[in-house]
Amino acid sequence: MTSLAARYFDGQSSRVHDVAVELLDNRTLRLRGAGIERDEPLEHLRVSPRLARIARTIELADGARLLLDDHPLIDQWFPLHNPLQRWVDRLERHAHAVAASIVVCVLSGAVLFYWGVPWMSDRIAAQLPEQVETRLGEEVLAQLDRFAGLAPSSLDMERQSGLLERFAALKADMPGAENHRLLFRNAAGIGPNALALPGGTVIITDQLVSLVNDDREIDAVLAHELGHQQQHHALRQTLRSSFVIVIAAMFAGDVSSASAVVVAVPTFLLQGHYSREFESEADAFALRTLAERGISPAWFAQAMRTLEAFVSDQGESDDSPGYLSSHPQTRERIDEAEFAGEKFAIEHPELYRERPDYDACAEDGICEDAESEEMDSDEVYECVDDDCERVEPDASLELQ
Amino acid sequence: MTESDDFSLPLAAPPPPPPVPHWPARVQPMPLVEHEFEFSGRGDEYFRIWIVNLALTILSLGIFSAWAKVRTERYFYGNTKLVGVPFEYLAKPLPILLGRIIAVVLFSAYVLAGQFSIGLQLGLALLVAVLAPWLLVRGLMFRARYSSWRGLSFRFVPDYGESYIRFFVLFLPLLASFGLLYPWVKGKQKEFIVDHHRYGTQVFRFLARPGQFYPPYLIAWSVIFAWMFGGAMLFGFGVALLSAGSTSPPPQWIIWAFVVAIYAGYFVVLAFLAAAIANLVYNSTEVGGRRFQSRLKGGRLLWIYASNTVLILVSAGLLIPWAMVRLAQYRASCLSLLARDDFNGIEVRQGQGIDAIAAEVDGLFDIDIGL
Ligand SMILES: [Zn+2]
Numbered sequence: 001m002t003s004l005a006a007r008y009f010d011g012q013s014s015r016v017h018d019v020a021v022e023l024l025d026n027r028t029l030r031l032r033g034a035g036i037e038r039d040e041p042l043e044h045l046r047v048s049p050r051l052a053r054i055a056r057t058i059e060l061a062d063g064a065r066l067l068l069d070d071h072p073l074i075d076q077w078f079p080l081h082n083p084l085q086r087w088v089d090r091l092e093r094h095a096h097a098v099a100a101s102i103v104v105c106v107l108s109g110a111v112l113f114y115w116g117v118p119w120m121s122d123r124i125a126a127q128l129p130e131q132v133e134t135r136l137g138e139e140v141l142a143q144l145d146r147f148a149g150l151a152p153s154s155l156d157m158e159r160q161s162g163l164l165e166r167f168a169a170l171k172a173d174m175p176g177a178e179n180h181r182l183l184f185r186n187a188a189g190i191g192p193n194a195l196a197l198p199g200g201t202v203i204i205t206d207q208l209v210s211l212v213n214d215d216r217e218i219d220a221v222l223a224h225e226l227g228h229q230q231q232h233h234a235l236r237q238t239l240r241s242s243f244v245i246v247i248a249a250m251f252a253g254d255v256s257s258a259s260a261v262v263v264a265v266p267t268f269l270l271q272g273h274y275s276r277e278f279e280s281e282a283d284a285f286a287l288r289t290l291a292e293r294g295i296s297p298a299w300f301a302q303a304m305r306t307l308e309a310f311v312s313d314q315g316e317s318d319d320s321p322g323y324l325s326s327h328p329q330t331r332e333r334i335d336e337a338e339f340a341g342e343k344f345a346i347e348h349p350e351l352y353r354e355r356p357d358y359d360a361c362a363e364d365g366i367c368e369d370a371e372s373e374e375m376d377s378d379e380v381y382e383c384v385d386d387d388c389e390r391v392e393p394d395a396s397l398e399l400q
Numbered sequence: 401m402t403e404s405d406d407f408s409l410p411l412a413a414p415p416p417p418p419p420v421p422h423w424p425a426r427v428q429p430m431p432l433v434e435h436e437f438e439f440s441g442r443g444d445e446y447f448r449i450w451i452v453n454l455a456l457t458i459l460s461l462g463i464f465s466a467w468a469k470v471r472t473e474r475y476f477y478g479n480t481k482l483v484g485v486p487f488e489y490l491a492k493p494l495p496i497l498l499g500r501i502i503a504v505v506l507f508s509a510y511v512l513a514g515q516f517s518i519g520l521q522l523g524l525a526l527l528v529a530v531l532a533p534w535l536l537v538r539g540l541m542f543r544a545r546y547s548s549w550r551g552l553s554f555r556f557v558p559d560y561g562e563s564y565i566r567f568f569v570l571f572l573p574l575l576a577s578f579g580l581l582y583p584w585v586k587g588k589q590k591e592f593i594v595d596h597h598r599y600g601t602q603v604f605r606f607l608a609r610p611g612q613f614y615p616p617y618l619i620a621w622s623v624i625f626a627w628m629f630g631g632a633m634l635f636g637f638g639v640a641l642l643s644a645g646s647t648s649p650p651p652q653w654i655i656w657a658f659v660v661a662i663y664a665g666y667f668v669v670l671a672f673l674a675a676a677i678a679n680l681v682y683n684s685t686e687v688g689g690r691r692f693q694s695r696l697k698g699g700r701l702l703w704i705y706a707s708n709t710v711l712i713l714v715s716a717g718l719l720i721p722w723a724m725v726r727l728a729q730y731r732a733s734c735l736s737l738l739a740r741d742d743f744n745g746i747e748v749r750q751g752q753g754i755d756a757i758a759a760e761v762d763g764l765f766d767i768d769i770g771l
Binding site for chain 2: 007009010011012013014015016048049051052053054055057064065067084085088091092093097098100101102104105106108109135139239242245246265
């Protein structure tokens with residue numbers, strides 16, 4: 001019979017007694033040491049589950065306990081104790097189980113953030129009563145007015161009502177758009193921008209209104225913001241961010257002293273991901289809406305170019321404040337809009353005056369002065385029936 | 401012993417010399433011996449435990465998290481040894497599961513409420529604030545009761561009235577003083593926590609006066625202030641230089657650089673402050689005439705915090721176990737207990753057998769609420 005060395009504590013004092021422990025007749029545990037002689041029936045004992053290399057504890061019925069180094073004999077003495085944690089311990093020591101756990105954790109993390117959080121948020125957004133979204137929008141507007149330096153618009157009434165008419169025409173017969181409203185704000189700190197708040201409010205800054213060359217560019221921007229409204233992007237984005245923060249904080253809570261950076265960085269990255277998704281949805285909505293209202297979607301590209309030109313005038317790249325910084329990847333978006341514009345031109349040849357590149361002199365002979373300019377386009381489209389494919393003249397170069 | 405935040409204290413003044421016990425004249429006093437805490441956990445070993453338990457938690461939709469918590473605590477307790485004897489964590493998973501469910505519900509309600517109604521969020525925050533001193537005592541009792549060494553459990557003697565004074569009422573003078581009383585309040589709170597702990601018949605005592613919390617905080621505040629002031633000056637200077645002769649707004653990167661620099665300074669100061677406060681608290685704590693000695697270094701702690709943060713970010717969290725083990729290792733390596741005895745003579749409290757301890761466990765509220 002093998003005996004194990006153990007330390008015995010009687011539960012009444014902190015004194016250490018060195019004892020030897022062995023199994024007697026399969027039902028009794030025998031403890032022997034200086035002044036200690038105990039024979040304990042196994043069914044009165046409790047053993048702590050095995051865990052890595054830490055010492056095992058056997059609790060006696062009267063509160064005394066034995067502390068002994070981990071040894072295979074211990075689990076043989078108590079074959080029925082802690083079945084769940086015994087199984088977990090085997091997994092922890094098994095290379096394949098550890099590898100499988102890594103896969104499970106990484107995959108679940110990805111699924112959670114790419115599908116789980118959006119799914120949960122969108123379900124909740126769909127359930128919430130409308131007043132909640134409206135209240136949220138009012139709070140956001142109040143905070144923007146107070147903290148983001150939004151001042152009452154300095155546009156004259158005539159200009160404002162003209163734009164309000166265009167807004168009304170855009171949202172006409174959009175389902176659920178009756179209460180969407182357009183507000184004007186003077187925002188020197190924000191620059192040319194438009195915002196979609198939860199609950200149907202769209203804000204456009206004086207700076208954006210005075211920047212554009214044609215009101216149809218404003219139509220394009222407003223259609224994009226209406227896309228955000230129709231799909232409740234602001235509310236859904238808010239819910240998603242809340243979930244990301246809750247989840248990241250739960251993990252960071254386990255790493256007691258890791259800094260707030262550990263929570264902030266993933267939240268920031270994921271918000272970027274979610275908002276790009278919403279931007280493409282709003283873009284697609286805007287291009288569709290413009291075409292339905294008989295305005296060429298190419299105006300969207302025109303608006304983007306105007307904003308881009310403004311930004312590069314400011315002597316900076318993409319990270320300047322304003323519309324483009326919250327709406328990244330301008331190039332791709334312009335290309336999309338151009339493509340939709342070409343399609344529109346082919347489907348509605350009678351609306352050729354609605355194209356941004358409409359040249360009154362060349363196409364209708366309405367010339368202000370004698371010079372006529374030749375249109376030059378470096379893009380060529382091949383169309384078979386209604387299917388158009390864009391051919392880039394120097395695509396082969398770009399591929400390299 | 402990894403969550404020493406309860407005891408956290410830092411640097412500041414060197415510990416006062418331990419009091420000399422009044423030994424009977426005929427007995428030769430035993431020499432004062434320094435017993436070091438040892439931590440024997442390993443990152444690779446803990447990684448296996450962490451990842452398997454996390455996977456099981458995910459697959460069980462969070463239910464297993466209570467078992468994972470117990471295994472994690474047992475790993476860190478069991479690998480922390482004093483005089484060669486490991487600590488033990490004795491809590492059972494089910495009460496922890498109940499506490500976690502309550503905490504998750506409360507926290508989610510709080511965060512979601514904030515998106516819809518400031519009033520609702522304030523109401524919830526107020527509710528938690530009113531309950532916090534009570535919850536704190538329950539949490540300390542729970543942790544102490546299930547922490548054990550040499551077969552004896554620790555205890556936290558509840559005193560709800562005092563808890564409400566130190567963790568609720570004292571916020572009024574704190575607000576009235578615009579935060580200037582913060583170090584003093586912090587000191588009063590640490591004193592409360594330490595003073596109510598027991599180990600058998602041995603009473604924990606907190607020897608520092610709350611005023612001793614001022615030096616570390618005043619230094620930290622001055623450094624942060626100087627840092628922000630200097631940063632703002634440099635910022636203004638840089639903006640003036642870059643936009644000289646033009647009317648356009650300053651480039652975006654300089655704003656970011658400013659924000660990052662301010663946060664980095666904040667991070668540095670917090671690491672030094674954490675070390676100072678942890679040292680102060682441990683060095684001012686005695687248990688039955690035995691004194692702790694904590695020698696955390698702010699620079700070293702800063703390095704561990706910073707590199708842990710980077711490791712966690714670049715590994716998408718997979719290196720969290722190494723980060724936790726490193727921190728526990730460093731904390732244990734800086735902590736020791738000065739004692740003249742061999743720890744063999746500590747008795748359980750008079751009349752408090754195991755049954756009396758069990759009687760204190762009043763069913764429903766014996767839960768660990770992790771707020
Ligand atoms: Zn947008």
